[in-house]
Amino acid sequence: xxxxxxxxxxxxxxxxLVSRDHSRCAPAKACTTLQAALEEWExxxxxxxxxxxxxxxxxxxxxxxxxxxxxxxxxWQWLDGSAFAAHAELMMQAFKADPIDSQGKPLMYxxxxxxxxxxxxxxxxxxxxxxxxxxxxxxxxxxxxPMGVTAEQARRHIRLVVQINDWSxxxxxxxxxxxxxxxxxxxxxxxxxxxxxxxxxxGHAWDKARVGLPLHIDWNGARFGAANGAEMGCxxxxxVAHAAYxxxxxxxxxxxxxxxxxxxxxxxxxxxxxxxxxxxMVDHGAPRTAYMAFGDRVRMEATARDGTPLFGAIDQxxxxxxx
Numbered sequence: 001x002x003x004x005x006x007x008x009x010x011x012x013x014x015x016x017l018v019s020r021d022h023s024r025c026a027p028a029k030a031c032t033t034l035q036a037a038l039e040e041w042e043x044x045x046x047x048x049x050x051x052x053x054x055x056x057x058x059x060x061x062x063x064x065x066x067x068x069x070x071x072x073x074x075x076w077q078w079l080d081g082s083a084f085a086a087h088a089e090l091m092m093q094a095f096k097a098d099p100i101d102s103q104g105k106p107l108m109y110x111x112x113x114x115x116x117x118x119x120x121x122x123x124x125x126x127x128x129x130x131x132x133x134x135x136x137x138x139x140x141x142x143x144x145x146p147m148g149v150t151a152e153q154a155r156r157h158i159r160l161v162v163q164i165n166d167w168s169x170x171x172x173x174x175x176x177x178x179x180x181x182x183x184x185x186x187x188x189x190x191x192x193x194x195x196x197x198x199x200x201x202x203g204h205a206w207d208k209a210r211v212g213l214p215l216h217i218d219w220n221g222a223r224f225g226a227a228n229g230a231e232m233g234c235x236x237x238x239x240v241a242h243a244a245y246x247x248x249x250x251x252x253x254x255x256x257x258x259x260x261x262x263x264x265x266x267x268x269x270x271x272x273x274x275x276x277x278x279x280x281m282v283d284h285g286a287p288r289t290a291y292m293a294f295g296d297r298v299r300m301e302a303t304a305r306d307g308t309p310l311f312g313a314i315d316q317x318x319x320x321x322x323x
Contacts, residue, residue: 001052001198002310003160005034005069013069017052017060018195022309024060026051034072034196038251041143041159065312070116071162071196072141072252078113078190080137080166080256081106081239083232087261090278106234106242109182111166113254117191119314123167124321125188131170132292132318134219136271136300138211138229139164139256140236141196145249154240155209157249161202163193163215163302163311164256170274170291190256193300193311205305209235213310215260217271218299219292224276225269227260229302294320 004025005013012033016025030047031037037044082088083106117123125132141160149157166187173186205212212230216223239255260271270276277287292298301313 001048002201003028003034003037003071003196004063004065004194005071005073006067007069011074013073016063017048017055018063019055019060020201020308022063022065022195022312024055025063026055026060035252038141038143038159041251065194066120066315068120068194069118070192071160071194072116072192072254073118074115075113075141075252075254076250077253078111078116078256079108079239079243079253080111080258081108082258083107083234083239084258084261085233086231086263086265087259087275090261090265090275090282093278093282106239107258108239108242111183111187112189115189116254117189117316119191119194119312119316121191121316122319123188123191123316124319125167125169126321128291128293130172132296133168133170133273134217134271134292134298134300135166135168135259136215136217136225136227137164137166137256137258137260138162138215138302139192139254140240142240142249142251142253142255144251145240145244145253147244147246147248149241149244151209151235151237151241154244155237157240158199158209158236160196161199161206161211161311162196162254163300163314164254165191165298165300165314165316166256166259167191168272168274191314191316193314195310195312197310201304201310203304209237211257211302213302213305214268215271215300215302217269220297223269225271227262227265227268227271229257229260231262232257292318294318
């Protein structure tokens with residue numbers, strides 16, 4: 001199934017089913033919000049699936065992905081991993097940093113969850129001097145997850161797959177990290193592509209709880225990267241199990257993969273500017289690529305292997321807050 005949330009004047013919007021080719025949509029009859037669907041997934045999924053099949057057979061209205069909210073405009077919890085070893089290894093090499101001792105566990109932080117920006121919305125930020133960076137990721141949304149689940153059990157709680165831009169302010173991040181209290185200023189609201197999909201929509205690209213598809217990223221109209229999500233060092237099932245070690249996860253928990261990165265980054269490019277700058281530091285001794293300026297545009301999209309749309313595009317400009 002494919003879902004989008006359209007504005008209706010409320011904070012959570014109105015849940016719609018989206019046809020497989022993204023040409024049409026229709027309001028969900030079984031429930032009105034995506035959060036409601038996630039909280040009663042087992043009971044509501046059959047009715048939603050029937051509505052989805054009927055929509056694909058014809059009917060509905062035209063679907064405009066640029067007019068949507070994020071599929072889950074606000075979530076109970078947003079946890080972001082760092083599951084691509086290639087990204088971490090390059091950053092450590094560039095900054096001559098010691099490896100992170102994670103004791104064999106996935107890296108993860110808890111970010112702000114009360115707002116996910118729409119995929120076509122402008123992104124207001126305070127200052128270009130904060131070193132504005134995009135981070136292309138894949139993510140999942142769970143139903144309620146019991147404490148202490150195994151990775152195999154966790155896989156059954158992954159209900160939706162999404163595409164995320166986890167915005168970062170790079171100048172601030174190392175300062176906040178040194179405090180030991182985590183990120184506040186360095187991590188503004190993330191963006192979410194307009195459509196959330198059930199894992200079966202990915203077909204064979206959903207393998208070992210990973211998204212085996214390239215995430216195409218263009219910055220100001222030029223291709224910046226097309227790293228493939230298959231290279232995750234641990235799957236989303238492992239990330240869900242890690243998050244649920246000492247807590248229950250509420251329905252509507254969003255978990256990110258971290259910046260999508262591949263070991264052949266020189267060929268496929270990068271999913272964030274910091275990684276490109278890291279390569280330049282290794283090759284030239286200093287970075288050459290500047291961070292984003294107000295008015296810059298970034299576009300991200302992953303499609304099915306046959307070209308069928310999946311999540312739609314994140315296509316945004318950064319603007320000065322309050323301007």
